[in-house]
Amino acid sequence: MAKKLPSVDVVLVGFGWTGAIMGNELTDAGLKVVAIERGSWRDTSTDFAVTFAQDELRYYFRHALFEEPARETLTFRNNGEQTALPMRKLGSFLPGTGVGGAGIHWNGMTFRFLQSDFLARSHNIERYGAGVMPDTMTVQDWGVTYEELEPYYDKFEYLCGISGKAGNLNGRKIDGGNPFEGPRSRDYPNPPLEQVYGPTLFAQATKELGYHPFPGPAANMSRAYTNPLGMTLGPCTYCGFCEKYGCGNYSKSSPQTTVIPVLMRKDNFELRTESEVLKVNLDSSGKRATGVTYVDAQGQEFEQPAEMVILCAYILHNVHTMLVSGIGAPYDPRTGQGVIGKNYAYQITSSVNVFYDDKIMNPFIGAGTMGMLIDDFNGDNFDHAGKGFIGGGYIACWNTGGRPIETHPVPDGTPKWGAKWKRAVAQSYLRTTSVATHGAVMSHRGNYLDLDPTYRDVYGRPLMRMTFDFTDNELKMSQYLTDRATDIARAMQPREIRVNARKGHYSIVPYQTTHNTGGTIMGTDPKTSAINRYLQSWDVSNLFLMGAGAFPQNPGYNPTGTVGALTYWAADAIRNQYLKNPGPLVQA
Amino acid sequence: MPNSLNRRDLLLSATIAAGSAALPATSPQARTITGEVPWTPGDANRPDIAAGGDYQFLTADEVAFLDAAVARLIPADDLGPGAKEAGVTFFLDRQLGGPFGSAQSWYMQGPWDDGEETQGYQSRMTPAQMYRAAIKAIDAYCRQAFGDRAFSALSTDEQDKVLTGLEKGDIKLENVKAAAFFDMFLQNVVEGFFSDPIYGGNRDMAGWKLIGFPGARYDYRPYVSKHNQKLALEPVSLRGRAGWEPSKS
Numbered sequence: 001m002a003k004k005l006p007s008v009d010v011v012l013v014g015f016g017w018t019g020a021i022m023g024n025e026l027t028d029a030g031l032k033v034v035a036i037e038r039g040s041w042r043d044t045s046t047d048f049a050v051t052f053a054q055d056e057l058r059y060y061f062r063h064a065l066f067e068e069p070a071r072e073t074l075t076f077r078n079n080g081e082q083t084a085l086p087m088r089k090l091g092s093f094l095p096g097t098g099v100g101g102a103g104i105h106w107n108g109m110t111f112r113f114l115q116s117d118f119l120a121r122s123h124n125i126e127r128y129g130a131g132v133m134p135d136t137m138t139v140q141d142w143g144v145t146y147e148e149l150e151p152y153y154d155k156f157e158y159l160c161g162i163s164g165k166a167g168n169l170n171g172r173k174i175d176g177g178n179p180f181e182g183p184r185s186r187d188y189p190n191p192p193l194e195q196v197y198g199p200t201l202f203a204q205a206t207k208e209l210g211y212h213p214f215p216g217p218a219a220n221m222s223r224a225y226t227n228p229l230g231m232t233l234g235p236c237t238y239c240g241f242c243e244k245y246g247c248g249n250y251s252k253s254s255p256q257t258t259v260i261p262v263l264m265r266k267d268n269f270e271l272r273t274e275s276e277v278l279k280v281n282l283d284s285s286g287k288r289a290t291g292v293t294y295v296d297a298q299g300q301e302f303e304q305p306a307e308m309v310i311l312c313a314y315i316l317h318n319v320h321t322m323l324v325s326g327i328g329a330p331y332d333p334r335t336g337q338g339v340i341g342k343n344y345a346y347q348i349t350s351s352v353n354v355f356y357d358d359k360i361m362n363p364f365i366g367a368g369t370m371g372m373l374i375d376d377f378n379g380d381n382f383d384h385a386g387k388g389f390i391g392g393g394y395i396a397c398w399n400t401g402g403r404p405i406e407t408h409p410v411p412d413g414t415p416k417w418g419a420k421w422k423r424a425v426a427q428s429y430l431r432t433t434s435v436a437t438h439g440a441v442m443s444h445r446g447n448y449l450d451l452d453p454t455y456r457d458v459y460g461r462p463l464m465r466m467t468f469d470f471t472d473n474e475l476k477m478s479q480y481l482t483d484r485a486t487d488i489a490r491a492m493q494p495r496e497i498r499v500n501a502r503k504g505h506y507s508i509v510p511y512q513t514t515h516n517t518g519g520t521i522m523g524t525d526p527k528t529s530a531i532n533r534y535l536q537s538w539d540v541s542n543l544f545l546m547g548a549g550a551f552p553q554n555p556g557y558n559p560t561g562t563v564g565a566l567t568y569w570a571a572d573a574i575r576n577q578y579l580k581n582p583g584p585l586v587q588a
Numbered sequence: 589m590p591n592s593l594n595r596r597d598l599l600l601s602a603t604i605a606a607g608s609a610a611l612p613a614t615s616p617q618a619r620t621i622t623g624e625v626p627w628t629p630g631d632a633n634r635p636d637i638a639a640g641g642d643y644q645f646l647t648a649d650e651v652a653f654l655d656a657a658v659a660r661l662i663p664a665d666d667l668g669p670g671a672k673e674a675g676v677t678f679f680l681d682r683q684l685g686g687p688f689g690s691a692q693s694w695y696m697q698g699p700w701d702d703g704e705e706t707q708g709y710q711s712r713m714t715p716a717q718m719y720r721a722a723i724k725a726i727d728a729y730c731r732q733a734f735g736d737r738a739f740s741a742l743s744t745d746e747q748d749k750v751l752t753g754l755e756k757g758d759i760k761l762e763n764v765k766a767a768a769f770f771d772m773f774l775q776n777v778v779e780g781f782f783s784d785p786i787y788g789g790n791r792d793m794a795g796w797k798l799i800g801f802p803g804a805r806y807d808y809r810p811y812v813s814k815h816n817q818k819l820a821l822e823p824v825s826l827r828g829r830a831g832w833e834p835s836k837s
Binding site for chain 1: 618
């Protein structure tokens, strides 16, 4: 029997980036806020100090910072004809758990989406005609524009202290930045990171080819920084342990280094850890959330009543929570009706290794977003006429850190073990860099999330079922990007290259990206979207959903910049509109 | 005590004792935090380092197999020590006897089905169970195919032939999928060769010295702009850094 707790103004489900930002914004508005987090409290000096943070086995290969499938996972299949089976261990993506969420172990790549990304359906039809998208492609406009989000992108970038180079300041193009980006109201708070040799060679080659290289927008500090909340970050030391690791040096923006210490000290905020929210509770009308039910580590169930519920967990968990709480119509791929679970998307990646005999790359000197990239083939920055696909991606030479269990490239034709392998690894490690592609995935009718009929989690709830595969659009697009990356790699004048194209069916086994999106998408019509342009549930107006679940499809960038911007955008709408007059912010 | 318990372990055992056995907890107890940023001086969520020198999980036959097999996957040669010399068998012993070996964090509920390759690992065996079964089956195969000799008694050419047969799935093993075992084994050997020496492999940082990885340093600022220069930085390990190193007793 659940123990009923005193009511609060707001309950946040999950305490990573979006929970921390939302908590800080709503406590500033004077509300009493409780955050409920399934994992444990974590802080830099205790949990990822420099005395032991650089540990590849523990953090990546034994998953110390990631969610545990034993406790919560999903089932997966490529299509509706197959029987979905559990993701028994992590592979393709690495959701976080614990205070700070995946904001602890990210690389820090903090992009803005293109203006045209927010208008993916209308823009593509306008430019290429209605036939450009097959009927099975369920791409939608977002219901919010780049221009509307710009101040909120800015706010998140200044919270984080992003190191980068503007390419478009209020419409004025700036050399050395990304000329394709939407206009920025001001420059990045910090200058770009320094670059090692590989990205420098990439920048030279892409410039010679007529492209527009620019430095990665990094949540790794290029210099000491104090953010608007008074939090201080130290300069990045280029230790090469960002993605899959916590930063021991207070040099990578995370909820812990930018928001949480400010929020924790407020009297109107409370954090409960080791507590898993089982469902959102509704009143008898089904139109109003009354709070959440959660279970703590001792197995005790609690009911936390609240005036507002905000789901701030990872997208997979937000969608799962909606499905098990019975909020909104579940999506049905046969009819195309329903919204919860609709338009699940991902990203499609490939790479080209670049091997030299005579050049030393020192790959171990790195930072999560150290690297140079081009946006010439992202979004609709290039003419898609006759190409047979829409969307694109960036092409980059990242140097995130040459951690050797993960990174020991060998040329084509090398055996996977034995003396020849050993020799090739020894020869190649210092003399290799790579060109990566990071491509969009459009939404498709058959790619979706629902509840699994067979498998259950430790709490007895059905696991979520993921049905996903790359379609022709993604495979053609990725091949196009891979061909461009191959040209660039050759222009870098190596001894040889190795092309690692992405072909065939999506596999949940090899790590690709933790950029899962959709399932609770935003939009302008409750028939085709789960939440309105302010991330408010169409069905339950005192319920808001943060995170990349809102993306109607997945553009060719890392998502966190947009997740942060959308969180500030929604917080602003709650503070300045909703609290004055609680109810739907958009009339259906 | 070979692996002194850290804070998390202690809290974890308390949680298991008090709570549901079904909860594969990584976790301390539920906690309410308000009005402060909690921090305990001197408290560290330190790694569980491989202490002691005796094998704890592997049998003598398994050690013989692994010593022979890891020496073929990463052999000693003029470039330097191989996996055997780097302590990879000892690394595997500690890994298989620990949370990895028991698949502590994996979802291991039925029903079970092989599924498609894109659906990933679907064996009901934990890594420890798979190693145990596979080594037994490989030795049985070798005795049958090579005149009653176990794998470790074969010539290196014969050993390579067996390993290739496992890799390609040409050799069928009783109760274990040969290719699935080989994939896991090869991955674990690479882990043992390149992970920090605190886990028992990469002895004397042999793996890191082979390739020129400087290990667990954390500040490369002076070197970022030194393009195309061989830096020859001595590698460093996490070992010996701080109070979380268990005391010798």
